[in-house]
Amino acid sequence: MTAVLRLLDATFGRVIRHFFFICLRTYFGLFYNVSCSNKHLLQTMPHGLILATHVTRLDGPMVASVLYPTRRVLPAVHYNEYYHPAQFFVLMPSGCIPLSSPKSWPAQRRAARKVWARDKLIDTINRGKFVLLFPGGQAKRQPREIIQPHFSGAYDTLRAVPDCPVAILRIKGLSKYDTPIHDRFWSFLGIKKGRRHVTITIERLDGGLDTSVSLEEFNADLEERFNAPPHWPAT
Numbered sequence: 161m162t163a164v165l166r167l168l169d170a171t172f173g174r175v176i177r178h179f180f181f182i183c184l185r186t187y188f189g190l191f192y193n194v195s196c197s198n199k200h201l202l203q204t205m206p207h208g209l210i211l212a213t214h215v216t217r218l219d220g221p222m223v224a225s226v227l228y229p230t231r232r233v234l235p236a237v238h239y240n241e242y243y244h245p246a247q248f249f250v251l252m253p254s255g256c257i258p259l260s261s262p263k264s265w266p267a268q269r270r271a272a273r274k275v276w277a278r279d280k281l282i283d284t285i286n287r288g289k290f291v292l293l294f295p296g297g298q299a300k301r302q303p304r305e306i307i308q309p310h311f312s313g314a315y316d317t318l319r320a321v322p323d324c325p326v327a328i329l330r331i332k333g334l335s336k337y338d339t340p341i342h343d344r345f346w347s348f349l350g351i352k353k354g355r356r357h358v359t360i361t362i363e364r365l366d367g368g369l370d371t372s373v374s375l376e377e378f379n380a381d382l383e384e385r386f387n388a389p390p391h392w393p394a395t
Contacts, residue, residue, distance in 0.1 A: 177232070177255070184222075184224075191355055192222070192355050192356050192358050193355040193357045194226055195357075195359050196226050196360040196362070197359070199226070199231075199360075200230070201364045202230055202231045202290065202327070205290075205325040205327070205364070206288060207287075207288045207290060207324070207325065208290050208325040209293060209314070209318065209321075209325070209326050210233060210293065210326075210329050210362075211293055211294075211295055211327070211382065212292055212329040212330070213296070213305045213329070213331050214294035214299050214300060214305075215299055215300060215338075216335065217241065219235075219294065220256065222358070223235065223292055223360065224292065232290065233291075234255045234257055234289055234290065236291060236294070236313070237257070237259065238260050238297075238298070239258045239262065240260075242256060242258035243258065257280055257281060257284065278313075281293070281317050282320045285321050286321065292329070293317070295311060295313060295379070296308075296311070296386075297313075307379040307383045308379070309375065310375070311379060312375055315371060315375050318368070318369060318371050319371045322368075325364070325368075326368050327362055327365065328363045328365060329360060329361070329362050330386065330390055332358070333356065334358045341357045342354050342357065343355050343357065361390040369381070
């Protein structure tokens with residue numbers, strides 16, 4: 161069954177992904193002026209885990225569509241977002257990975273789902289793919305990116321795949337806490353406020369992240385990295 165699904169993903173799924181890529185790029189191109197720095201770094205990585213700040217529900221589709229010509233990135237999204245009727249038929253063909261589970265589920269079922277999600281992330285990376293993970297778990301509700309001490313997605317994945325290349329991705333300009341700046345894209349229609357500027361920066365962590373520390377220490381370190389200014393590599 162798995163082999164059949166992978167065959168479909170590599171054939172019919174490829175056509176669907178490209179169709180949605182065109183749709184998403186067209187949509188974002190009309191309303192957002194998106195620039196992405198250092199995406200070429202992903203081409204030097206055989207596979208990897210991209211840890212990203214989380215500012216809105218647009219993060220996953222926007223990042224995946226921007227990076228698509230460079231690398232196919234599979235966003236990990238919340239269970240409720242993945243199975244939402246308005247989003248499922250976009251997220252599923254894009255290869256998104258549903259994480260978490262409804263709080264109404266019994267504890268045993270939720271625990272089993274967590275193990276399934278962890279194994280899915282690990283298998284995806286081991287098959288040479290890129291996973292986009294939001295360690296904060298939800299769009300931030302304050303100016304600073306916060307990672308709860310008990311959130312273990314990134315920690316568990318890197319402990320299971322210790323040699324996995326890691327990159328940090330920061331999104332600026334999309335959050336409600338960012339001062340909006342617009343271009344003049346619609347000026348020919350007499351509209352002064354055009355597309356909103358959004359900046360995406362990618363930083364490869366050549367030394368990876370230290371998973372020998374406790375989960376709380378790991379998350380605290382990652383939180384500080386998210387909130388620090390991006391490091392620009394020498395050119």
